[in-house]
Amino acid sequence: MAAVTEPISASAEEINDEILRVLNPPSRLYVVGVLALMGLVGAGMAALAYQTYAGFGVTGLNHPVMWGVYITCFVFWVGIAHAGTLISAILFLFRAKWRNAINRGAEAMTVMAVITAALFPLIHIGRLWKFYFMLPYPNQRGLWVNFKSPLIWDVFAVNTYMTISILFLFVGLIPDIAAARDRCTDWRRHLYNILALGWHGTTEQWRHHARAVLHLSGLATPLVLSVHSVVSWDFAMALVPGWHTTIFAPYFVAGAIFSGMAMVITIMVPVRKAFGLEKLIRAEHFDNMGKFIVLTSSIVAYAYAVEFFMAWYSANPFEQGSFWHRAFGDYWWATWIMITCNVVIPLPLWIKKVRLNVVAMWVISIFINIGMWFERFVIITTGLSHEYNPAAWGYYTPSWVELTILAASFAWFGMWFLIFLRMLPIVSISEVKELHYEGQEGGAH
């Protein structure tokens, strides 16, 4: 991956103040935006309350399609999270220094996406109050959870992922919270004082901090690969045609990074514009993220193609029927949205000029988000709606309850991200300053 060639032109002082300026009292537009998102979240909560009261019949879920929008959203949001960990952990281990300007935004996005994703298994349970049945706890029946089930693997994988990504975000934030504490004059000073954990940037603190970041990166790297593999096994371990394939784990991991990178671009472009961070988050960053998108889009395109090839080559009529149904059956529209958005629309990104065009990147990234949501929808619904027995084929249409909760999930994600934006530094102050000093002293690392 190409390094950022030009050194940052701002001084350390400017970097510090420019990033912390984002924390200044918000504009009216921001407040209105947060309130609007809160309203949408409220609508989603009302829909969930109605579903909880009335029962699962209010959703479109019924035999044979028992997994629908909720599980689609779950996989989608877990996938979105992956780019953050890729940027913060994997690129850290590869010493790809350009990540320093975008890693905080990506990490924050990871945490927001995981907390959004984690809601969906709960929503999908129906009987919300029984959520603890998923945990191995001592009970009067002497019964334990089934550790051979991919659904239980998922409980462990997603909870671990949530915990580690929150810790990772927080550890990275400590020096920056201290920087905010030292510049802040309002009530947040007390909050930062507690959250900074007594950080004063001594050599001893940096020494342990650097080691902790290194080890967390080392732990998060296999974790990020495992999480979406485990999510893919929710499907691949089942005997449903269209699901039961060995390529699912790498296919899902590539798709996760693909969609996550797109989401980083979708949210960082407006943030960069609104807060004038062009000096720090530059066109080169979008260029590099664009390269990731090109790579992962190609892997995803290959996976789409090879799935059809395997169905044909297997000579298995059920597999073939499932894939014929996928491309030309009831859900042809969803499949072709998926292929258009994920394979065709990202093609211009092979051209550097397009990757350096922030507006073009933003538009393409939104299409990728849509395409990747539909990818999960296609996999889940086409598989289930067209299994072995023709008498048990069916068609699934999401109800308004599910669609409201779908919309609310985006609002929930956006709301937390906006709140984060104003409370904690969205660009890593210490790491960008590190780049600045390295550029000044000729890269002493």
Next chain:
Amino acid sequence: MAEVLGVLATPGKAAAAVGSLKQAGFSDLEVYSPVPSHEIEEAVGKGPSRVRLWTLIGGLTGVTSGYLMTIWMAYDWPLVIGGKPFASIPAYTIIAFELTILFGGVLTVLGMITHGLIVGAKRPTAYRPSFTRDEFGCLVRCHSDQISRVQELLRDAGSMEVRVVEG
């Protein structure tokens, strides 16, 4: 005992100041830095952080408890499936793996906090808010009769400001 603070502009200068101070025999010093710096760390010379031990212990605890928990639970409610062993090691490896990461990560952070971070710690006397912004502080503890020597060394290393904090 006295404390002398030198304020420097870059990590390179701070590292050089530490180097010359240590050479002159002043090793009781503290550097405040807004950025992580290998140069400063090497100049101060403390060796690898003990946080790595925390990670190791956490990881080993995680992998052990992952296998022990799943295997014990399988035998606590034994189900015969096709005459296979009750415990299914390949499936349980996933749980053990996730717990390795979970415990390893949590203990890494606890280790980092244990070594050197105190919640709501009082600001050290020599500390300045600019040390999280764009200035590096080099604080030296010395005998009161050595103050002028330390001041000279700090000035020679390019300090923008040298000040006696206590003494």
